Amino acid sequence: MRSPRSLLGGLLAVLCLAGPISARAAEEHIPLPNEHWSFESALGGFDLASAQRGFQVYSQVCANCHSMKFLHYRDLSGIGLNAEQIKAVAATFTVPLGLNDEGQPVEGPALPSSRFRSPFPNDKAATAANNGALPPDLSLIVNAREGGPNYVFGVLTGYGNPPAGVAVAEGTYYNRVFPGHQIKMPQPLQDGTVTYTDGTPNTLNQQARDVVTFLYWAANPEMVERKAMGVKAVLFLVFMTGLTYVVKKKVWADAH
Amino acid sequence: MAGLHKSDFANPVINWIDTRLPVFTMMQKEYGVFPTPRNFNYFWNFGALAMVNLVIMIATGIFLAMNYQPNTELAFASVQHIMRDVNFGWLLRYVHQNGASMFFIVTYVHIARGLYYGSYKSPRELLWIFGVVILLLMMATAFMGYVLPWGQMSYWGATVITNLFSAFPWIGPKIVTLLWGGFSVDQPTLNRFFSLHYLLPFVLVAVIFLHIAALHITGSNNPLGIDVKTPQDTLPFHPYYTIKDSVGICVYLIVFAILVFFAPNYLGDPNNFIEANPLVTPADIVPEWYFLPFYAILRSVPDKLLGVCLMFGSILVLFVLPWLDTSPVRSARFRPIYRLFFPLLIISVVVLGMCGAHKPEGIWVTLSRLGTFYYFFHFLVLLPVLGKLEKPLPLPESISQAVLGGRGGGPLPSGAAAKPMEKA
Numbered sequence: 123m124r125s126p127r128s129l130l131g132g133l134l135a136v137l138c139l140a141g142p143i144s145a146r147a148a149e150e151h152i153p154l155p156n157e158h159w160s161f162e163s164a165l166g167g168f169d170l171a172s173a174q175r176g177f178q179v180y181s182q183v184c185a186n187c188h189s190m191k192f193l194h195y196r197d198l199s200g201i202g203l204n205a206e207q208i209k210a211v212a213a214t215f216t217v218p219l220g221l222n223d224e225g226q227p228v229e230g231p232a233l234p235s236s237r238f239r240s241p242f243p244n245d246k247a248a249t250a251a252n253n254g255a256l257p258p259d260l261s262l263i264v265n266a267r268e269g270g271p272n273y274v275f276g277v278l279t280g281y282g283n284p285p286a287g288v289a290v291a292e293g294t295y296y297n298r299v300f301p302g303h304q305i306k307m308p309q310p311l312q313d314g315t316v317t318y319t320d321g322t323p324n325t326l327n328q329q330a331r332d333v334v335t336f337l338y339w340a341a342n343p344e345m346v347e348r349k350a351m352g353v354k355a356v357l358f359l360v361f362m363t364g365l366t367y368v369v370k371k372k373v374w375a376d377a378h
Numbered sequence: 379m380a381g382l383h384k385s386d387f388a389n390p391v392i393n394w395i396d397t398r399l400p401v402f403t404m405m406q407k408e409y410g411v412f413p414t415p416r417n418f419n420y421f422w423n424f425g426a427l428a429m430v431n432l433v434i435m436i437a438t439g440i441f442l443a444m445n446y447q448p449n450t451e452l453a454f455a456s457v458q459h460i461m462r463d464v465n466f467g468w469l470l471r472y473v474h475q476n477g478a479s480m481f482f483i484v485t486y487v488h489i490a491r492g493l494y495y496g497s498y499k500s501p502r503e504l505l506w507i508f509g510v511v512i513l514l515l516m517m518a519t520a521f522m523g524y525v526l527p528w529g530q531m532s533y534w535g536a537t538v539i540t541n542l543f544s545a546f547p548w549i550g551p552k553i554v555t556l557l558w559g560g561f562s563v564d565q566p567t568l569n570r571f572f573s574l575h576y577l578l579p580f581v582l583v584a585v586i587f588l589h590i591a592a593l594h595i596t597g598s599n600n601p602l603g604i605d606v607k608t609p610q611d612t613l614p615f616h617p618y619y620t621i622k623d624s625v626g627i628c629v630y631l632i633v634f635a636i637l638v639f640f641a642p643n644y645l646g647d648p649n650n651f652i653e654a655n656p657l658v659t660p661a662d663i664v665p666e667w668y669f670l671p672f673y674a675i676l677r678s679v680p681d682k683l684l685g686v687c688l689m690f691g692s693i694l695v696l697f698v699l700p701w702l703d704t705s706p707v708r709s710a711r712f713r714p715i716y717r718l719f720f721p722l723l724i725i726s727v728v729v730l731g732m733c734g735a736h737k738p739e740g741i742w743v744t745l746s747r748l749g750t751f752y753y754f755f756h757f758l759v760l761l762p763v764l765g766k767l768e769k770p771l772p773l774p775e776s777i778s779q780a781v782l783g784g785r786g787g788g789p790l791p792s793g794a795a796a797k798p799m800e801k802a
Contacts (some may be wrong), residue, residue: 164640192458258652261458265643266651301661341651344461344468351469352639359635363628370621377416377613378782 152299154272155279157331161338162271165353167346168339171320173201176336179316179329184260187252187307189240192261193340196234200343201336208234215239253293255306264334265341271334273299278330281309408594413612414619415600417781421495422598422619423626424488429586430627431481436579438474446526448572450565453528454653472642473634478520479645480634482668485516494720496708497599503700505592510696511585517669517693519578522571524666525563529650534663536563536571542676545683562656602780603709604773611777662737670734671727675753677738678746688750695757702757704765712771716764719756726752 160166177198180190195212203211212232217239222228232239242248249256258266267273276299284296284303294304311329318324322332339345385396385403396402445464447456460467489509492498498506525536540563543553559566597606606612613619637644645667649660665673676689695702710717726749733746774780 192455192462197462262651266648268648270648348468348472348639348642352635355635355639356632359628359632363625363632366621366624366628370625373617373621377618 152301154269154276154299157272157275159271159335159338161335161342161345165349167349168201169335170202171322172332172335173339174203174336175316175318175320175322175329176332176334176339177201178318179311179333180260180336182316183310184333185239185241187241187248187257188260189242189248189257190238190261190340191240191259193238194234195232195236195238197340197343200346201339205234212236253306257307260337260340262341264338271338274337275330275334277305278311278333279326408615409620410614410616412594412615413597413606413609414615415598415606415611415777416613416618417600417602417777418598418619418622419601420622420626421487421491421601423623423630424484424491426623427484427626427630428481428488430630431477431484432579432582432586435474435477435481436583438470438477439576439579441470442474443576446572448526448569450528450568450654453526453568457527469638472638476634476637476642476645478523478666479668480630480637481516482520484630485513486668489513490724492599493723494710495599495601496603496703496705496710498700499703499708500700501596502592502599505589505596506700507697508585508589508592510693512582512589513696514693515578515582515585519575519582520666520668522575522578525568525571526575527650528568528654530652530654530658530660531647531650531663533563533654533656534660535665536567538663539665540567542682542686542689545686547683599708600777601709602711602774602777603707604777607776608778610782664735667731667735670732671730671749672734674730674732674734674746675750678733678743678750688754692750692753695754699757699761703761704763705761705768705770706765707770707773712773713764713768714771715768716761719760719764722752723756726756 160169180188195208195215198208198211199205212234215232215236215238216229217232217236219228219230219236242251245256264270264274269276277297280297280299281295282298284290288296288303290296290304294306295308297303297305311326311333313326314324315326316324316329322328382397383400383403385393385400387393387396387402392402442460445456445460445467447453457471460471462468464470492506492509521535521539525532540554540557543557544550546553555561557567558564559570600606647664647666664670672689672692675692676685679685679688705713705716707713710720729745730749730753733742733749736742738746
């Protein structure tokens with residue numbers, strides 16, 4: 123029987139074509155940490171408790187410099203907050219609320235429909251306040267870096283003293299994972315930086331894991347719905363493939 | 379009274395329409411009873427798959443366009459709005475984004491099938507030429523579509539690729555200014571790319587119509603590459619190939635679904651999650667995977683103009699392929715030497731693709747030169763010469779004889795199966 127083999131050939135060609143993408147890599151090969159993330163497996167979801175702790179880390183530490191301009195407080199339902207909690211969380215942030223009747227800009231407590239508070243009014247102000255380096259927006263940061271969650275985790279945990287003979291420029295810090303190893307962001311997290319309300323030990327690794335989980339959710343908020351739909355779609359299509367193949371056999375029975 | 383059609387349909391409404399505009403008769407003739415060689419393998423699914431893919435792209439694209447803003451200030455954010463706030467926007471976008479990759483996968487397999495089985499040879503030259511036009515239109519559409527999200531790779535890819543035209547002496551810089559609508563990739567560029575990205579798929583539909591019209595004049599080629607001679611060589615398109623295409627469509631949709639639902643960004647570039655910034659150049663500017671072989675050809679020579687000519691030439695050479703291949707035999711099954719060289723062409727294209735993904739340094743320069751050399755050698759030297767030297771294997775007398783052997787044609791009469799064949 124020739125046909126299934128031909129089909130397999132087609133699939134192989136597809137794989138060959140897809141190959142080069144994975145071969146795309148940075149110049150210098152910096153080994154990234156290889157953490158286990160629940161959301162990376164085909165069917166895996168988010169550890170919601172971890173994502174919520176990650177939101178706490180973001181709010182108390184990262185948000186001092188980094189915006190997340192594509193997120194609204196209402197989106198936090200995706201990490202398991204209910205409507206009341208979201209309202210309460212949003213109200214703790216002061217954000218611009220447009221113009222009043224006299225045409226003057228007003229500020230006030232954020233609503234669930236408000237965007238996440240940005241720490242600086244614009245990129246220039248952010249750059250000026252941060253030693254000439256613009257803190258990138260974190261809405262998509264996990265998707266925007268080669269290595270994804272392991273890269274972000276690696277940067278957060280990659281601070282240390284430079285190896286002997288490596289000079290670090292004024293105003294920069296040594297980081298094992300950051301390209302070029304000199305980063306302008308001071309070490310943001312250390313053991314005990316954030317105090318968790320749920321009693322989880324606040325080690326550096328734990329805080330970094332939590333905030334990466336939160337950031338992965340922030341970049342891919344549709345993931346859980348997407349994978350659930352994918353399971354149904356693929357099962358349906360496998361069933362349809364079987365059905366059409368059987369019908370095909372029957373139709374062709376008199377033609378061979 | 380000039381030609382009312384005499385319709386055979388029993389349903390009075392269909393009959394009434396068909397009498398005045400015989401579309402039902404046409405569909406019946408072209409897709410119902412259309413005589414199709416009985417020996418297609420599953421590689422003959424890929425044309426239908428490409429058609430399905432185009433419909434998916436247009437359907438998702440129309441809804442994306444309802445929510446997208448072709449404005450440099452808003453484009454990136456509007457894509458995030460689609461991904462986060464529009465109902466099932468993420469699904470529309472991921473289907474459209476991965477649909478582009480799927481479109482090229484099925485089209486490349488479709489082209490490779492045509493190359494292996496000699497589908498471009500007489501009398502199907504024009505059919506093939508329409509196919510190459512379709513490929514060019516697809517590439518232009520995909521390239522402009524990739525610019526629309528206005529990420530870093532969108533912006534810098536657009537800058538690098540449009541700049542290629544500047545290599546042509548005198549007229550080059552004028553072309554580039556015209557493409558940009560200014561003196562750099564900016565608002566006018568994004569706006570016209572959006573307009574053209576919406577237009578070209580419909581041009582594509584028109585050329586595909588011609589492609590299929592030409593196909594239905596010549597009839598399909600088949601894995602044996604010999605002409606259909608008797609009704610025993612064919613089967614009606616429906617139900618035999620409608621059901622066989624359906625099997626292929628289901629398998630194709632499984633692959634598509636796995637990409638969309640479980641690895642939607644596997645074929646993408648992380649840099650495109652960063653908003654376009656004219657002041658920051660990414661470390662590596664890499665086109666989408668389906669352009670990598672051509673990108674490697676471009677970079678395989680140190681001279682920009684020659685590189686650009688080779689890159690465009692690698693597609694243009696396909697236009698004259700029907701006249702470069704001098705062998706009278708279509709299918710590689712009966713061409714023992716061509717059959718050995720064909721995998722080399724595939725390998726050279728795959729290797730070129732890998733070269734395109736790497737910086738042109740060290741081994742990748744050598745490999746991309748070897749790949750480029752073989753690609754052009756294959757079409758410009760090997761095919762013309764091989765047709766004269768190669769001794770083809772004896773061709774079967776007919777499709778039905780090869781497929782059915784001595785068993786005859788089942789319910790069909792088997793008397794005429796043994797007519798002597800003329801050389802194609």
